[in-house]
Amino acid sequence: MSTPHTAVPDAAPAAEEFAKLEQRMALVACGVRDGKTQACDSHQRKGPVLLRIASTGAVDALAMAICGSEHRGWCTACVEKATEIIRIYNEGTQ
Numbered sequence: 001m002s003t004p005h006t007a008v009p010d011a012a013p014a015a016e017e018f019a020k021l022e023q024r025m026a027l028v029a030c031g032v033r034d035g036k037t038q039a040c041d042s043h044q045r046k047g048p049v050l051l052r053i054a055s056t057g058a059v060d061a062l063a064m065a066i067c068g069s070e071h072r073g074w075c076t077a078c079v080e081k082a083t084e085i086i087r088i089y090n091e092g093t094q
């Protein structure tokens with residue numbers, strides 16, 4: 001079973017690593033809880049976006065992406081999540 005990826009810019013050699021990072025980022029964005037190992041569908045879909053923004057290091061843009069349209073701008077909880085996601089990115093790409 002293959003999942004066609006339509007938006008793959010310059011196929012990175014570490015595609016699998018990035019996929020794992022996306023999952024971790026999606027889970028952080030969704031909210032980490034005991035016994036929860038996967039983000040919900042809507043946050044999983046945001047994984048690639050989170051990864052792309054994390055690569056720019058822009059915490060505020062990332063927080064806004066996590067917050068979505070639920071808030072005006074972003075909130076403290078989402079800034080914390082954004083900071084964590086950037087940490088995951090830096091850790092995963094070193």
Ligand SMILES: [Zn+2]
Pocket residue numbers: 029030031039040041042043044
């Ligand atoms: Zn979620």
Ligand SMILES: [Zn+2]
Pocket residue numbers: 066067071074075076077078
């Ligand atoms: Zn928020």
